[in-house]
Amino acid sequence: MSEGSSMHPIIELANVTKVYPNGVKGLNDINLSVAKGEFVVIVGLSGAGKSTLLRSINRLHDITEGDIKIDGQSITKAKGKSLRHIRRDVGMIFQSFNLVKRMSVLKNVLTGRVAYYNFLKSSLGLFSNEDKLRAYEALERVGLESKLYNRADELSGGQQQRVSIARVLTQSPKIILADEPVASLDPKTTTQVMDDLRKINQDLKMTVMVNLHSVELAKKYATRFIGIRNGEIVLDCPASKITDEKIKSVYTASKTEEAAQ
Numbered sequence: 001m002s003e004g005s006s007m008h009p010i011i012e013l014a015n016v017t018k019v020y021p022n023g024v025k026g027l028n029d030i031n032l033s034v035a036k037g038e039f040v041v042i043v044g045l046s047g048a049g050k051s052t053l054l055r056s057i058n059r060l061h062d063i064t065e066g067d068i069k070i071d072g073q074s075i076t077k078a079k080g081k082s083l084r085h086i087r088r089d090v091g092m093i094f095q096s097f098n099l100v101k102r103m104s105v106l107k108n109v110l111t112g113r114v115a116y117y118n119f120l121k122s123s124l125g126l127f128s129n130e131d132k133l134r135a136y137e138a139l140e141r142v143g144l145e146s147k148l149y150n151r152a153d154e155l156s157g158g159q160q161q162r163v164s165i166a167r168v169l170t171q172s173p174k175i176i177l178a179d180e181p182v183a184s185l186d187p188k189t190t191t192q193v194m195d196d197l198r199k200i201n202q203d204l205k206m207t208v209m210v211n212l213h214s215v216e217l218a219k220k221y222a223t224r225f226i227g228i229r230n231g232e233i234v235l236d237c238p239a240s241k242i243t244d245e246k247i248k249s250v251y252t253a254s255k256t257e258e259a260a261q
């Protein structure tokens with residue numbers, strides 16, 4: 001890390017608006033700074049804009065207005081090689097795991113390194129021994145090193161999600177974005193996956209931003225709460241100051257909003 005990099009936020013959104021081609025406003029003038037090492041949980045009703053926010057941060061979605069900076073560099077304006085380099089710093093975990101089902105666990109985890117290779121080497125699977133070791137260590141971290149050569153679809157849903165965490169670790173990002181990572185998991189596996197994310201956040205100092213539907217889980221893991229309603233931030237509160245009332249307010253329309261509906 002360069003000396004100056006702790007001076008700026010790891011994620012910074014300035015006046016970000018996202019309008020989908022059909023005219024729906026996913027995000028409306030969002031301003032947000034996230035410091036390195038935070039564990040941010042985003043809460044809000046279905047359709048509030050939580051996924052849109054995460055997908056805008058790693059530029060899976062292009063935003064309509066504003067600017068998003070990752071560790072001081074604009075991902076909004078970046079092109080070509082510099083865009084690829086910024087994207088390496090942002091790992092993503094999806095609700096549906098997004099593993100290649102027929103491929104081994106090891107190969108799936110190694111795909112986390114693809115952004116560090118040229119097209120030919122990565123398509124031929126020519127990963128270095130160092131990267132294979134990195135992949136093994138990532139699997140160890142989530143307790144799945146014994147499944148190295150299993151096909152991904154031989155694993156349970158919770159194990160598959162932990163493989164996807166190992167894949168993201170192998171990418172060595174500065175930030176992990178997780179879009180409803182436990183929505184399809186049972187309570188025990190949910191705890192394992194969330195504990196893995198917390199350990200990564202605390203031990204490896206990776207910044208985590210996660211969308212959760214469960215308020216209970218949010219209260220257990222967040223160091224900061226962001227509440228979204230109708231594409232706007234309506235709550236931004238550190239875990240030390242959060243109350244049930246504040247969380248409830250995210251899910252309740254204000255009188256003015258009700259009047260406008």
Ligand SMILES: Nc1ncnc2c1ncn2[C@@H]1O[C@H](COP(=O)(O)OP(=O)(O)OP(=O)(O)O)[C@@H](O)[C@H]1O
Pocket residue numbers: 020021022024025026044045046047048049050051052053
């Ligand atoms: N590809 C798209 N095209 C048009 N509108 C979209 C698209 N994706 C999302 N939206 C709309 O943008 C708004 C925000 O959606 P988003 O998926 O970000 O919400 P969310 O809070 O993540 O919801 P959920 O909790 O159900 O996943 C919603 O009104 C949704 O219908």
